[in-house]
Structures are given as structure tokens and as C-alpha cells.
Amino acid sequence: MYDVVVVGARCAGAATARLLAGTGRDVVIVDKARLPSDTVSTHGLLRGGVVQLSRWGLLDRVFATGAPAITQVLFDIEGDSKVRRIKQRAGVDSLVAPRRYVLDELLADAAVESGAELRTGVTVTGLLRSDDGRVAGVAGHDANGGRVELPARLVIGADGRGSRMADLVGAEKLEQFTSPCAVFYTYVSGLAPDTYAFHIGKDTFAGVFPTNDAACVWLIRPTPLLEPVRTAGSHRSKAFVEQLDLLVPDLGERVRAGRITERLRGTANLPNYRxxxxGPGWALVGDAGYHRDPITGHGITDAFRDAELLATAVDQDDLPSYQGIRDVMAREVFDLTRALTAFPAPERFVELQLQLSDALEREADTLASFPELTALAA
Structure with missing residues (x-):
């Protein structure tokens, strides 16, 4: 009998497992994927996510992987560019955008160092329940098809946007809307390694997040306007650069001067929900419980925030407080996401971005003030 089974070993699951194992609980993490492995992500951490990594003693490890320290931000509004230095706040003075195969493995390793057990290649297909219906563990199979049963006092679903755990426990959506936007991104070498770039134009939001060995270059637009990319088949990378040339000429020129190192990736019309x-014996964390469109670029920080909120609630034996605090902290950004995905005129889009920046800075201050979890008394 484990204290906690965490289903999903990426950002949210590994961070939650590390925090709970650090309090002395017997924790096992399972994931059907092998680590390290990649997943869809534009990588950028804003201040709150960096604050969490710093508080957890992991920020230097992230920089040691080769993910560069971001010390300035470029804002380009319809061709008018300004560069701002990142100021010290909430204990950090830089940002970072690690590749997910780097970050997820680093977090999983940290969870194991804290005492968690990690089992990859395990697919969860069902739940174990006690006589009164309470969730009491998970059942599934390993990579060889062998039966796996893991009884636990608490099961945490951290298995992403298409969460099987959410379906198994019957977790209803309290609020939802579908984004009308699409995002495409690729990786380009030769771009400035110390600068986040954001470009805003009519029905256009594009940017650059320097990451390990290259930079993630992304473009977000209303889905119908990205049909030239979506329908380009094997020529999608070429079509993507042509869109940058047309919409954000300066960025298109820098991409052409560099070298595209990987295939183009993208997605469209994503679900947004809480x-x-x-519930009895279970909880959800990360995208399994809360998801937004990437236009507000905050998914990894959401995962880190909610991992700490959930671990604290478990530590205090007060699961309802987790969802309540999460929903309060996520409210403003969720509403701003809805407004931004509607792509108002550039002037209004900039106003919303300024509101978003203020909201995220205040969230970083709150995260920096969280008390540290401590080990259970022997």
C-alpha cells in the first residue's frame, strides 16, 4: 500500500511526487512513456515558473543542461520594437525555456532523489476501489503486457490534456471553451540566446524562446488564417517561414539567416477548461485538471503552481482547499486567455498583454511567499 500513486511523470506529476516524497510519504510515479522523451510544448517559463525551480533548488540544474538564461525581452508591436531588461523580483532576475525532454527527466530524477519510486512503461487502464467506492489505487499493465496493480491511499492523475484518469474518476468540467486559434512552432539555430521575443500584429502573435541548442520560434493566429501552413503537407516548414516573412518580416529574416533544426509542429482549436x-481517494494536477490555450504561455508554471498547491493540501489533509485556491489563482489568466484568443485589434491585444504581465508578476510574488513543505515527524 503506497501513500500516493502519481499517474504521469512529466512536469506536474514529477513535481508533485517530489514534493510529497520530500515530506516522507511513500510515493510511486508511473508513466506509459519512457524518459527522456519529448512532448508538445513551446517551453517558455515566465517568472512564476522560474521562482518555483529556484525555491525547489533545481534552477541551477536547469541552467547546467545548457538552457540559456534569458536576461531581456523584446516587444515588437507592428514593427515598433523595444527591448527591456528583466529586473530582479520574487528572488529571480532571469527566465528560462528548457526542452521538455530535458526538464521532465530532471524533475523525475529529483523526485527519485527525494524518495519517490519511478516506473515507466506502465499504462494505467483502471482503478482499484474500496468497498465504499473510494479510489484505492490503479490497475494496468507494463510494457510486456504483465498485470500491474498499485494500491494507494491517494491516486493523483497528472496524465495531461487527454487524461484517462479524469475519465476514470468521472471528473466533470466546471468551465470550458474551445480556442479559435492555431499554433505552429519549430526550432531555429543562430538566434540570440538571451532574449525572449514577442511580435504583435493584426491577428498575429509570434515569438522566440531560446532553449537547449536552438530557439523555439512560434506563430499563433486564428485557425482559418493558418490554413496555408496546415495544408502544406511536407512543405509546412517552408509555408511557416513564408507566413513569418509576410506577417513579421524581421523575425522571418532572422529565421532565414539561421537554420531550422527540426520539423514543424502544431495544434489547433485546443480545449480550455477547469x-x-x-474526490474520495483521488486528485488531478496539471493539464489533467486545468488547461488553457498557449497564447498566454503559462502551462509549465501552472503545473508547478498546482503541484505545490496539491502537495500542500495533501500534507494538511485538506484536498478541497487545493481546488479552491487553484481556481482563485487561475481565474484572471483564464479570463485573459479567452480574451486574447479572440484576437482583438492590436491596441487592445497589447492592453490585455500588459494585464497578463501584471497578473503573472503578482502570481510570482505569491509563489515566492509560499512556506516550504517539511518532512513528516518520525
């Missing part, structure tokens, strides 16, 4: 995220 789910009920706790």
Missing part, C-alpha cells in the same frame, strides 16, 4: 480536481 475540471473538478479532487
Amino acid at each position: 475540471r473538478r480536481s479532487h
Whole structure:
């Protein structure tokens, strides 16, 4: 009998497992994927995510992987560019955008160092329940098809946007809308390694997040306007650069001067939702419980925030407080996401971005003030 089974070993799951194992609980993490492995992500951490890594003693490890320290931000509004230095706040003075195969493995390793057990290649297909219906563990199979049963006092679903755990526990969506936007991104070498770049134009939001060995270059637009890229088949990378040339000429020129190192990736019309995220013997964290369109670029920080909120609630034996605090902290950014995905005129888009920046800075201050979890008394 484990204290906690965490289903999903990426950002949210590994961070939650590390925090709970650090309090002395017997934790096992399972994931059907092998680590390290990649996943869809534009990588950028804003201040709150960096604050969490710093508080957890992991920020220097992230920089040691070769993910560069971001010390300035370029804002380009319809061709008018300004560069701002990142100021010291909430204990950090830089940002970072690690590749997910780097970050997820680093977090999983940190969880194991804290005492968690990690089992990859395990697919969860069902739940174990006690006589009164309470969730009491998970069942599934390993990579060889062998039966796996893991009884636990608490099961945490951290298995992403298409969460099987959310389906198994019947977690209803409390609020939802579908984004009308599409995002495409690729990796380009030769771009400035110390600068986040944001470009805003009519029905256009593009940017650059320097990451390990290259930079993630992304473009977000209303989905119908990206049909030239979506329908380009094997020529999608070429079509992507042509869109940058047309919409953000300066960025298109820099991409052409560099070298595209990987295939183009993308997605469209993503679901945005808040789910009920706790019940008898279970909880959800990360995208399994709460998801937004990447236009507000905050998914990894959401995962880190909610990992700490959930671990604290478990430590205090007060799961309802987790969802309540999460929903309050996520409210403003969720509403701003809805407004931004509507792509108002550039002037209004900039106003919303300024509101978003202020909201994220205040969130970083709150995260920096969280008390540290301590080990259980022997």
C-alpha cells in the first residue's frame, strides 16, 4: 500500500511526487512513456515558473543542461520594437525555456532523489476501489503486457490534456471553451540566446524562446488564417517561414539567416477548461485538471503552481482547499486567455498583454511567499 500513486511523470506529476516524497510519504510515479522523451510544448517559463525551480533548488540544474538564461525581452508591436531588461523580483532576475525532454527527466530524477519510486512503461487502464467506492489505487499493465496493480491511499492523475484518469474518476468540467486559434512552432539555430521575443500584429502573435541548442520560434493566429501552413503537407516548414516573412518580416529574416533544426509542429482549436480536481481517494494536477490555450504561455508554471498547491493540501489533509485556491489563482489568466484568443485589434491585444504581465508578476510574488513543505515527524 503506497501513500500516493502519481499517474504521469512529466512536469506536474514529477513535481508533485517530489514534493510529497520530500515530506516522507511513500510515493510511486508511473508513466506509459519512457524518459527522456519529448512532448508538445513551446517551453517558455515566465517568472512564476522560474521562482518555483529556484525555491525547489533545481534552477541551477536547469541552467547546467545548457538552457540559456534569458536576461531581456523584446516587444515588437507592428514593427515598433523595444527591448527591456528583466529586473530582479520574487528572488529571480532571469527566465528560462528548457526542452521538455530535458526538464521532465530532471524533475523525475529529483523526485527519485527525494524518495519517490519511478516506473515507466506502465499504462494505467483502471482503478482499484474500496468497498465504499473510494479510489484505492490503479490497475494496468507494463510494457510486456504483465498485470500491474498499485494500491494507494491517494491516486493523483497528472496524465495531461487527454487524461484517462479524469475519465476514470468521472471528473466533470466546471468551465470550458474551445480556442479559435492555431499554433505552429519549430526550432531555429543562430538566434540570440538571451532574449525572449514577442511580435504583435493584426491577428498575429509570434515569438522566440531560446532553449537547449536552438530557439523555439512560434506563430499563433486564428485557425482559418493558418490554413496555408496546415495544408502544406511536407512543405509546412517552408509555408511557416513564408507566413513569418509576410506577417513579421524581421523575425522571418532572422529565421532565414539561421537554420531550422527540426520539423514543424502544431495544434489547433485546443480545449480550455477547469475540471473538478479532487474526490474520495483521488486528485488531478496539471493539464489533467486545468488547461488553457498557449497564447498566454503559462502551462509549465501552472503545473508547478498546482503541484505545490496539491502537495500542500495533501500534507494538511485538506484536498478541497487545493481546488479552491487553484481556481482563485487561475481565474484572471483564464479570463485573459479567452480574451486574447479572440484576437482583438492590436491596441487592445497589447492592453490585455500588459494585464497578463501584471497578473503573472503578482502570481510570482505569491509563489515566492509560499512556506516550504517539511518532512513528516518520525
